[in-house]
Amino acid sequence: MINHRLYELNRPVVFAHRGASKYAPENTLASFRKAMDMGAQALELDVTLSRDGTVVVIHDDTVDRISNGNGEVGDLTLAQIQALDAGSWFSVELTGERIPTLEEVFDLVGKQALINIELKNAKKRNTELVQKVAALVKAHNVQETVIFSSFIPKNVRLTRALLPECPVGLLTLPGFLGKLEMVLFPNNSPDLIHPHHSNVSAAFIEKQHARMRRVNTYTVNDADLMRTLIGWDVDGFFCDDLITAQQVLTKNP
Ligand code: G3P
Ligand code: CA
Secondary structure, eight states: OTTOGGGTSOSSEEEEETTTTTTSOTTSHHHHHHHHHTTOSEEEEEEEEOTTSOEEEOSSSBSTTTSSOOSBGGGSOHHHHHTSOOSTTTOGGGTTOOOOBHHHHHHHHTTSSEEEEEEOOSSSOSSHHHHHHHHHHHHTTOGGGEEEEESOHHHHHHHHHHOTTSOEEEEOOSHHHHHHHHHHSTTSOSSEEEOBGGGOOHHHHHHHHHTTOEEEEBOOOOHHHHHHHHHTTOOEEEESOHHHHHHHHHHOO
């Protein structure tokens, strides 16, 4: 893991959450391109499976919110998913943007940016998604430029087994449930932990650092909160608003 890109980037690592999602439709190639054009060195995206087993990049269980179609992603074939317009809900100029496959994102990004792949299979908790993503990572030889996260501990364990060279972080919920998860699953993700920002404190970060574990927190768009987290020595945060993050970091070099 020593040569992994994550450990070469300046801290805190700003992850462009679903791409530059304040400036382009989330989780589309336009959003990832925009983030890299804005100087992002790390991206975040969400993956799930189409009905015919292709790894597609989308946050929700359905296509309803971010496209002109409707239905569960897992009930639609890749052809049906890619026939949808995933840009016009965001702006007329981006009409025609599609829901991309993970392979299309790998082809676009290459090794230009680190990618945090969030594994979303809450509805179908089998191993197919993780196995397919691991195979794609190996086929594209991007082990050194991808990290993983999931709210599902089983995904975290399987990813670590399939791709031991890639850092993996357990995502935890806000509030008491998130605190409980970190107690119940303390060793699932020894390299990284991805808590909601409401469960992060200076003492929490210090404790994680003492055990050589990085803290990347979500989703942070408020400048004051960024400054507070940076003061606490946070390792990274997920952010929709790259301009605010850049302004804060410029004043906190
Ligand atoms: O990885 C951080 C963040 O993406 C987790 O929440 O709902 O935006 O996928 P969500
Ligand atoms: Ca996510």
